[in-house]
Amino acid sequence: MQRADVVFTGGYSIWEAKRALHANAHAFPSSVDVAHFAAARAPQQEPADQADIAHPRLGFYGVIDERFDVELLRSIATQRPHWQWVMIGPVVKIDPAELPQADNIHYLGGKSYDQLPGYLSGWEVALMPFAMNASTRFISPTKTPEYLAGGCPVVSTPIHDVVRTYGDTGVVRIADTPDAFVAACEAALRDGADREQLLETADQVLGDMSWDHTYDLMKEKLTWKQ
Template sequence: MNLAEQPDSLSAVAIDNPLQPTQRTRPTLLCLSHLRWGFVYQRPQHVMSRLARDYDVIFFEEPVFEDLAEDRAKPRLDHSQPAPGIEVIVPRLAHGLSEEQIAEAQRQLLDEMLLARGDAELLLWYLTPMSLAFTDHLKGNVTIFDCMDELSAFRGAPVRLVDMERELMARADVVFTGGYSLWEVKQRQHDNAHPVPSSVDIAHFAAARDGLADPVDQADIAHPRMGFFGVIDERFDIELVEKLATLRPDWQIVLIGPVVKIDPATLPQLPNIHYLGGKSYDELPAYLAGWDVALMPFAINESTRFISPTKTPEYLAGGCPVVSTPIHDVIRGYGQSGAVTIADTAGAFVAAIDAALGLKGSAEFLQSADAALDGMSWDTTSRFMKEQIECLR
């Protein structure tokens, strides 16, 4: 059973025949996510794809609300399989439901789905505490909280999030954090918390070192080129990017990624700033190959206080020097690497980029980049997480 009504004792068969061979099913790992699988390929996708080698992963997303005809108004689940062992589930609900109705609809849909799967062992993996609204009755053999970010500091965070996180921390058997700064806070709230900074698929991004053909929408952009890929949201320092473009109009700034939670009209529109939109994970190395310097122009505010950007090692794996604002985990992990320069003002950013131009491809820079990446891989990260889970099963 996956739900609260689990049997209190072992069956007689299990007791009387301890050596009888049994057909063991793979555990079900239910990942409760506020992020869409198909939005940006990042930590959840890397980790879940690897854990799917040993567990049946259900990636349960937030609901989609629709104007449904009366004959289709009943809540339902959409299913897809984007990768081996991964089943993505999206609740489809009608517009106009209250918070309580939304939670109850998801609870019923989820319970029906889990009951249909039979008696597979259940592991609960939370990416957001808000999922407790419809899963607080579930009894997983192991409960994991992968606290990638301080979500309460993000724009538009639900008022209840802090209380929900406190409840989840009390329920969790193990807590992983997205970086060391966040771990320093969470380890005071949970005695089995581990810093698990985001890693990198080195082979994937190392293809950029081989001089890939420029994508069509980047090919006509002049050099020198500075580039950024990632989500453009309240963590992105819009003013810094505008100052860079204004101070050095001969530099071309390429920005790749979806614009989220900020008004696109607030983004600077200058001839040397190029917005290329979102790209797939597979496309990123080709864009990175055409940059001279990679940028991490994060604002310094509450939403970036604990971040550990995945793009740092991805840029370095692609052989591109990096200039970043003073994000704590970037300074801690890469500040002394010789491959990443930290700059805290527009003027310092310009000076750092000037110094970085020409480094790309040099033996000295590549040696520094590779030393910074030594031992990093999503395989290693996922293996560590799995080991912590297996110790608790």
């Protein structure tokens, strides 16, 4: 790091941990391609493997690995058997046999980036059920602004960067226990019922989080040696 002229970190938590190592370090939380995910705000043709899943649907997309709280999913799916839990993404670094199995949990496998808005548009709540462990200590999940751009209220475990950036927005609810997570999902379902207010607040939160804006800010920080 000392050989670098400038250091960019992918979020505030890693910046807070490393800023003492470099005098010119700057935090850049996850950005979003708003236009791509905003397609989920309009009705989409249901993907075939999601079309027959009942509502309400509460979904997650991303890699299902050691960062994913398997026991949290097991508990919340048991507590709310009439809710449908849609899990999208490849299973890596963990044994698939460890994943909870139930009639209301649906593992749809990995999907392409272009397919994600089509799935997101069919959900009532978007989830970030991350485990609180060493693997998640410094993450700044890109899916947070993606979910919001898609017009979905979000429920997350208390990941530091999520709490810092979105914790008081009203469209991202934070929960640290299975019971609290279920309660937060119930509140998020109510939030989604006022669609106009949800979208207005989400847009205010997203503000200047585009990748283009992040690029411009990074470019301003670059000072080339002559």
